[in-house]
Amino acid sequence: MTRRAVTTDGGSPSVAVLAGGLSHERDVSLRSGRRVAEALRASGCEVTVLDADAHLLPRLAQERPDVVWPVLHGAIGEDGALRDVLELLRLTYVGSRPQSCRLAWDKPIAASVVRAAGIAVPEHIALPHATFRDLGAQPVLQAAGAWAGFPLVVKPSRGGSALGVAVVDGPRDLARAVVDSFAYGDTAVVQQHVRGTEVAVSVVEVDGELLVLPAVEIVADGGSYDYTARYTAGATEFFAPARLADDVAERLAKAARGAHEALGLRHLSRIDFIVDTEGTPVFLEANAAPGMTETSLLPQGAAAAGLELDDLYRGIVASAVSA
Amino acid sequence: MSQHPPPSSPPDAPAASAAAGAAAAGSRGGNRLDRWRESYAVRTASMTASEIRALFAVANRPEVVSLAGGMPYLPALPLDAIAGIAQRLVAEKGAVALQYGSGQGEEVLREQIVEVMRQQQIQAHPDDVIVTTGSQQALDLVARVFLDPGDVVVAEAPSYVGALNVFRSYQAQIVHVAMDADGLQPQALDETLTRLRAQGERVKFLYTVPNHHNPAGVTLSLERRPQVLEVCRRHGVLVLEDDPYALLGFEGDPLPALRSMDSELVVHLGSFSKTFAPGFRVGWAVAPHAVREKLVLAAESSVLCPTAFGQFAIAEYLQTYDWLGQVKVFRELYRERRDAMLDALTTHLPQATWTHPDGGFYVWLTLPDGLDAKAMLPRAVTARVAFVPGTAFYADGSGRQSMRLSYCFPTADRIREGVRRLAGVVQDELEVLETFGSVGTPPHERQGGVDAPGPELA
Secondary structure, eight states, X not given: OOOOOOSTTSSOOEEEEEOOOSSTTHHHHHHHHHHHHHHHHHTTOEEEEEOXXXXXXXXXXXXXXXXXXXXXXXXXXXXXXXXXXXXXXTOOBSSXXXXXXXXXXXXXXXXXXXXXXXXXXXXXXXXXXXXXXXXXXXXXXXXXXXXXXXSEEEEEXXXXXXXXXXXXXXXXXXXXXXXXXXXXXXXXXXXXXOOEEEEEEEEEEETTEEEEOOXXXXXXXXXXXXXXXHHSTTSEEEESSOSOOHHHHHHHHHHHHHHHHHTTOOSEEEEEEEEETTSOEEEEEEESSOOOSTTOHXXXXXXXXXXXXXXXXXXXXXXXXXX | OOSSOOOSSOOOOOGGGTTHHHHTTSOSSOBXXXXXXXGSOGGGGGOOOOHHHHHHTTTTSTTSEESSOOOOOGXXXXXXXXXXXXXXXXXXXXXXXXXXOOTTOOHHHHHHHXXXXXXXXXXXXGGGEEEESHHHHHXXXXXXXXXXXXXXXXXXXXXXXXXXXXXXXXXXEEEEEEEETTEEOHHHHHHHHHHHHHTTOOEEEEEEOOSSOTTXXXXXXXXXXXXXXXXXXXXXXXXXEEOTTTTOBSSSSOOOOHHHHOTTTXXXXXXXXXXXXXXXXXXXXXXXXXXXXXXXXXXHHHHSSOOHHHHHHHHHHHHHSOHHHHHHHHHHHHHHHHHHHHHHHHXXXXXXXXXXXXXXXXXXXXXXXXXXXXXXXHHHHHTTEEOXXXXXXXXXXXXXXXXXXXXXXXXXXXXXXXXXXXXXXXXXXXXXXXXXXXOOXXXXXXTOOOOOOOTTTO
């Protein structure tokens, strides 16, 4: 890829990267934001990094950036709320529109949308705290355990970076996992555990063209790609591209593109799958604001594709500007 | 490991995956994003990212009431006077103050440190003192000089997380000993040391924070001080007395330090971080002669010499400013905040129990049965209040039911608001508990381990 000017007048766009926020993933967001800012600066953009706090709107009004790039994880960044505000302000921004964010953010809803597009998803049920309270915790836990079988996965219905996610090996740990997930939100998802290869596929729109980056395969030392495995350099082994047969890799890329489009995502997303033992990609979740830290999956996918990050991010900005 | 063979040749790039072609040219092996992974020392394995650390990233935002931090309230310092000191220092003694200094620390400051310690009835000679980069470095030096992998350090339950981290980084085992409202229990210490000896363990020292304990908020009583020393003497175990809060008591004079009762058995650590300013990074150790020599050599290999500028600035401050008056200002301020916190706890959290600190920065709060402070932290962050879960202060995974609350930095009003928010979080957790009953410890945490918060929280 060669560098090119992306604004209509031939100059470099000014970009406000939004990072931080008050979510549980603030730290990841700050690191992602710095990486994106650095790459965009290297590509010649004028970049300011702003936190999502009470100073944000005055700063945006004052700076009037050509493009806003929210690199915010967790609620404010991914539930569509902040993007609603950007829409109100008629600002051009990178990433998905509020409605698509809302679909992707709620994991059970995202799964049903993606399943309707003909992509496999694991069997799952969403259980709000009220269900346990009203019907009694033990019978509901027992029924959920019996239905899903062990191991099974418990996760908050919303949230990222694997916070509050647990792989549960037996009935004795199920209640603890559900309770822990309630610390992150009011609804727990109990999901059947799919055996296979864990992969992440990033989808990017570069200069208006949709690209599916090579899948990145994740092999965590402890077997679980939890927070520590995600953010401790060296704790996880990645294979990019994933060690998949050509036809499987192709099905996976198609499924990733299908999920991205079914959810109406825009400019960039990361879609997480398990490729099961039959070679079928099973959709886990979609991320409208994927991590962009030095150990994150999207940058690895880009590297596997031979793309320079500054070119790639500049191209993503170009897609937003020309939209 | 793979269920599918790696592609033997670069696959044709389908339209949807234009990039894939270039990709396959890469390595067939995995990538750990850290090419030096195989080179690390064994001890490095304990250094990992943690969920807890991530949650603390929001703790210092103004929207959040942080009852987690251990930062002294520096707005109460005479900043103008300190600016004058720094200005004069550079203008008049810059060539010395900005130069390398002695590995043991500047003599002028060591003499003053001896004076400072008289408050605690310590009689020492400036030669016995080594100035360190905060007392944290002194902890590291003592650990480096004494600990081989597998050695045992005995510490209070709970214990200062920053010390546990140091001991852990030298691959020591940490064994906790019970404390109560009067501090470490001498009898429990005796039993533990006896048991450890019977097991053939090599116990190198007792680590103790006798005054205004971090995190427990209690003080070792005067009666118990000689008893603790007697037990250690009998077992041939050195005492590492970590004492940064000694002058921050709210009632009466400081108790005599352990070091004042036995100069050969005790390595005493002090600090200007809580009584003056942590930014200078100046602390000290007072040690028996031979130990002090080893500490100086270890310090030189680690930093050559402690900050000359910081030492001269503190020396000048101690000489020209009413520093004890300033300590009194801090004491009054922290007393008022302690009162606000205890008051608010009584009002909002009657279902919990807590310690009543008579100095220092911290209250140790124990939740109703079945609640888990660590699991509660995400909910608290959502409610815009932060604390440090009790597990951080144990090396063995216990402490789940407790948390450390600090009152040093937020104002009294903010403390009340923080406790009010915390009470809401506890209420929500109690509702979940009511639904589920007690659910035990998550499997991956039954092993224990130190979850280190960053320096602003230690």
